[in-house]
Amino acid sequence: MFRCVLGSSVKYLASLPVLRHHHLLQNRMSTSPPAPVAAVCQVTATPDKEANFSACKQLLEEAGQRGASMVFLPEGFDYIGSSREETLSLSETLGGDTISRYTQLARRLGVWLSLGGFHERGHDWEKDRRIYNSHIIVNDKGDIVSVYRKSHLFDVELPEKGVSLRESAFTIPGASMVPPVQTPIGKVGLGVCYDLRFPELSLALQRHGAEILTYPSAFTLATGAAHWEVLLRARAIETQCFVLAAAQVGRHHDKRSSYGHALAVDPWGDVVGDCGGEKPGMVLVEIDLEKVNTTRRNMPVQQHRRDAAFYHSLSQS
Numbered sequence: 001m002f003r004c005v006l007g008s009s010v011k012y013l014a015s016l017p018v019l020r021h022h023h024l025l026q027n028r029m030s031t032s033p034p035a036p037v038a039a040v041c042q043v044t045a046t047p048d049k050e051a052n053f054s055a056c057k058q059l060l061e062e063a064g065q066r067g068a069s070m071v072f073l074p075e076g077f078d079y080i081g082s083s084r085e086e087t088l089s090l091s092e093t094l095g096g097d098t099i100s101r102y103t104q105l106a107r108r109l110g111v112w113l114s115l116g117g118f119h120e121r122g123h124d125w126e127k128d129r130r131i132y133n134s135h136i137i138v139n140d141k142g143d144i145v146s147v148y149r150k151s152h153l154f155d156v157e158l159p160e161k162g163v164s165l166r167e168s169a170f171t172i173p174g175a176s177m178v179p180p181v182q183t184p185i186g187k188v189g190l191g192v193c194y195d196l197r198f199p200e201l202s203l204a205l206q207r208h209g210a211e212i213l214t215y216p217s218a219f220t221l222a223t224g225a226a227h228w229e230v231l232l233r234a235r236a237i238e239t240q241c242f243v244l245a246a247a248q249v250g251r252h253h254d255k256r257s258s259y260g261h262a263l264a265v266d267p268w269g270d271v272v273g274d275c276g277g278e279k280p281g282m283v284l285v286e287i288d289l290e291k292v293n294t295t296r297r298n299m300p301v302q303q304h305r306r307d308a309a310f311y312h313s314l315s316q317s
């Protein structure tokens with residue numbers, strides 16, 4: 001159900017029908033209208049904002065041409081800085097140049113965008129020099145329709161694995177969740193990267209109507225190899241949502257590389273798209289919401305969930 005587009009060369013994954021994409025965009029023989037298509041992207045951002053923008057722009061244009069209704073870019077699509085100071089100094093407000101170029105692109109291409117992990121200057125920037133890690137949804141008219149600020153920050157030391165990051169040194173945690181956004185592919189619930197490890201968030205989004213969960217990410221090589229796919233599939237299985245996770249891949253600068261494998265998972269937990277661990281690219285996935293409905297109808301786990309008092313009963317005993 002997917003293909004990888006790597007620059008201008010097109011690579012079909014061996015086990016998949018070669019005409020799949022062609023088929024995707026044609027009218028099908030069945031009576032149901034074709035399901036809308038999401039493009040889940042992966043990029044290798046560097047500290048060079050201009051180069052990052054042109055790489056993302058190319059992916060968005062390609063996704064638009066191939067019939068995607070909504071395109072997903074990863075955390076740090078704007079840049080990945082090589083130091084705390086660089087990360088802070090390159091940041092902008094939502095009203096700055098970077099986001100206005102993306103809103104114009106969305107309008108010109110007629111696609112919705114999920115811009116995961118924008119380095120957003122806070123309101124008190126002059127005073128505190130801190131940013132938010134913001135996931136922005138832009139509609140096909142170029143309006144910003146939602147902004148979610150990453151609420152779990154990645155302060156993690158794994159000495160044996162060469163991972164040492166302290167996101168809270170430059171980032172303010174978001175204060176609240178945002179309601180799922182109605183888009184042409186369905187109701188999209190917003191998270192960012194490390195948020196993926198907190199099922200409380202995904203379950204709350206599901207309870208508030210999410211059909212698709214999104215985790216734009218920049219996972220480390222070590223934690224990605226160990227946890228990435230398992231976590232994404234678990235979130236899909238528990239919530240019976242599609243899970244779309246755009247990703248950073250490869251080497252950003254001397255000190256940092258990312259795991260890649262931008263992934264699309266269906267509500268049953270099957271991986272329906274994977275961008276691999278090598279290079280930038282995208283997967284196109286049909287978002288057939290009937291899959292959400294039938295999965296939930298056949299195994300009604302949300303109805304089987306006990307009330308909050310039940311899960312608190314241990315602390316009372």
Ligand SMILES: O=C(O)CNC(=O)[C@H](CS)NC(=O)CCC(=O)C(=O)O
Nearest residue numbers: 076154165167193194218219220223
């Ligand atoms: O730093 C930036 O510029 C953009 N932000 C990130 O890359 C963030 C914070 S350092 N990365 C993660 O959350 C990785 C999570 C992860 O790898 C895991 O949960 O295992």
